[in-house]
Amino acid sequence: MYEVFFRKFNEKIQLTEEEVTFVKQYLTPKKLRKKQYLLQEGDICRNICIVEKGALRAYILDEHGEEHITAFALEGWTMGDLSSFIKEEPAMLNIDALEDCELVLISKSAYIELLKVMPKFETYIRILMTDAYMALQKNMTNMISLSLEERYKAFIRMYPNIVQRVPQHMIASHMGLSPETLSRLRSRLNSRK
Amino acid sequence: MYEVFFRKFNEKIQLTEEEVTFVKQYLTPKKLRKKQYLLQEGDICRNICIVEKGALRAYILDEHGEEHITAFALEGWTMGDLSSFIKEEPAMLNIDALEDCELVLISKSAYIELLKVMPKFETYIRILMTDAYMALQKNMTNMISLSLEERYKAFIRMYPNIVQRVPQHMIASHMGLSPETLSRLRSRLNSRK
DNA sequence: TCAAAACATTGATATATGTCAATGTCCTGC
DNA sequence: GCAGGACATTGACATATATCAATGTTTTGA
16 A cells, blocks of 8 residues: 555655554554545645556636646645645645546645654655655746747657547646647647658 | 855744754855856756845756746745756756846755754755745736736736836746737726726 | 447647847846 | 846737537447
């Protein structure tokens, strides 16, 4: 149980068997069926989740009620509305399952307790946050400095699994494009090679 | 010396006088004149910096050589190309001074050593990264879900000091707009009230 | 197994923003 | 103190992308 979670953990920080057992006490498994919600806008995000299996998306609704996908999460990725989790404020994000999912949840109290009693956990979180920040930064600089075509090609290169498993209009939404524009972009790219 | 740095630190984690003295050993002061560079694209970012006084900007050059400002930093803010600092890869960002600056630098070796020997430093960095991630996320969701006008009003509300101290065309660049478009947006807002 | 929904594509048109250019003002450094 | 540059504004025009609509295909669920 929790194989993916601990595989990811061990990539950053080695844990002994006892430590694994110890951490497991603080984790909760959760299954989610396709289209079910993990979090809805306005609720407080009570858990950080790690995807063991399946796929999630996070999206925000704009003033016209349009969905804008802010993130996908596949196996091994972390998902949640971090601001809501940390500050215990209403979430801006909606998170739902794109496929049937198996998740690992860390509650706020578990998070706080683990940070307090287990330095290796704090180190792991520090690294996780650093990596997440760098990834977001990278996305932002790509968004700013690349042409549409280059952005799409970079996305395919970076996240080939997402392109395979997620409908195209959601990728368009994630890139801030209409489905039509992405479709035309793709046909331009195909005709060119 | 390093007043701003330790004020910020103490807002998150209380330090004893001895701890302050200890941390000071790892810090280096640096002055920068307006328009001088702290970091240039292609170089490796050897230091994380905290602004004691003055203002910095970070920008990236796109394929046409156009500048796109990715961040500003005023007193108390942290600045650097984090990916370059952590991975010791060539930086994508250019960082220069918008005003004469006084900075505090933390070198990579100081960063690693402090993380190793001082749990409070690791906790501080963990919180810093978490906050930075949340702020970037917030910017991204604003970018996605708000109209231009709302984005500009949100920016003014959030960073009134930047609006006062930074030329308008740089704010346009930071918002991903041409200077003309921001100018027209502002005149629209003014005529309306 | 079939009907309905979800999805991708393509065309016609609308619109927001960028680009180019001209003008005037205000800094700023020599 | 003045000249040149940086900056903001405004107008005319170009262009990329959104929007609306129609069509065909694939997936899904009863």
